[in-house]
Amino acid sequence: MIGVKNIITKEDRKNARTSLSVLRTSIKQVRKQDKRGTVKLKYNEEEIQIPEQAFVLFKSILSNIAEGLEVAVIPSHKGLSTQMAADLLRISRPHLIKLLERGDIPFFKVGTHRRIELEDLENYEEKQKEIREKQLKFLTKQAQDLNLGYE
Known part of the structure; x- marks a missing residue:
């Protein structure tokens, strides 16, 4: 990269x-x-x-x-290294490894090294964005229902 x-x-x-x-x-x-x-x-x-x-x-x-x-x-024909993927997501490499091992982001191995397809990383990021928006809407509605002064 x-x-x-x-x-x-x-x-x-x-x-x-x-x-x-x-x-x-x-x-x-x-x-x-x-x-x-x-x-x-x-x-x-x-x-x-x-x-x-x-x-x-x-x-x-x-x-x-x-x-x-x-x-x-980023060369498109190669999978991203875990460090490259972590940098793109702006998260730590250890946290990315947890996401990979949990199955949140698909990966493949080249020898002993994990590689992530850019498309899979983009899909994960999009899914996270949708989750954040849904949670924000819920919190906004809840604040309005409780009349906390937010309009």
Whole structure:
């Protein structure tokens, strides 16, 4: 996993917004000119070709930074390590292991190492969000029924 965990400054956000504007224009031009799906970049007299898919991903990264969001790039063909999964859920690794062993999140083993599919992690996170919303609605209704001053 490649991630940006540093605090994103206002200057970073500004630079990302400016770069994003230029990239959007460049992508449109590339699609019109090059049907092979590659982007040519020139820097210090050296030219490189980048697959359009990578260029679009770079645009997405800049978009997230412009919004002040953390960014992580995860290879989709491999399962996530327990540490990667814990980082994505913003929980400790030991707590994640408990969730895995309890069966809350499916996993598979590669040798002795546990691996988690990104889709399974996203499903777990979505399920937890639904549970939190349901509990919040219950607490809100209960507070209103007891006339605790919440409206």
